Amino acid sequence: MNIQLVRTDSKHPEFMCLVQQLDAYLAVKDGDEHSFYNQFNCIEHLNHVVLVINDQTAVACGAFKQYDSQTVEIKRMFTATAARNQGIAGIVLNELENWASDLGFKKVQLETGQRQTEALSFYQKCGYNKIPCYGPYKDMENSVCFGKEFKS
Template sequence: MEYTSRYGRNDELARYPESEFAPPYGAFLIVVSGGETVAGGAFRRYDAATAEVKRVWTHPCHRREGLGRLVVRELEREAVGRGYRRIHLTTGPRQPEAVRLYLASGYDPQFHVADRPTRGPLAFVKDLHRHM
């Protein structure tokens, strides 16, 4: 698994139970092309006004096709529909493509981009009503 190759053994992907991504507070999205799952993502409740995006990914063979942006945009649209006003998310320091995706998607980094940390999660937030 790619996540393990970047970070070693890590339980982050299994940290939250499936139920946290179920309606009415969460959502799970997959993108299927030619019968194959090629991208996906999810969100869960962070607080009453904020959704937390988790597990955004794109199959390596389908990167640079805009699928990451599609997933993020659809998760944002669904979050607004569920009454959320903000999104919070984190990514890891060994995922520069994710950092670029969130910056290009209008997320505000909660760290100095030029001095990007090499350890710990990198947090982003986005005010959905300002950007939608």
């Protein structure tokens, strides 16, 4: 494996390609609720995107956006099927956390769905704890929210 990490923004064509794959996956997983969740997943204004390039092909991505003065929200985490179970998602998440911490943020939070069982166990394995659902996810039965504070 010849992995390269790229910090970019949402205009990167490889990111857009991976997001299309993610949206297709989520349309199946979310079922009837997909249109509700999809409205919070626009990528036009994501200025903090991490791509993993393996042998000149983008295989994973993730992003964050500012939630408040102390907190960022992780968005658009995805690993292509062929690249799963190789630790790549952890590399993306770690890079996003480092970038946010470097910018002075103290906490990170995210939302995922109960049906994304792989994501649920992944975030817990990465030290995230369940938190009360926030913002638009407060009343969504399928939503599970996680949070983590950065070590000083």
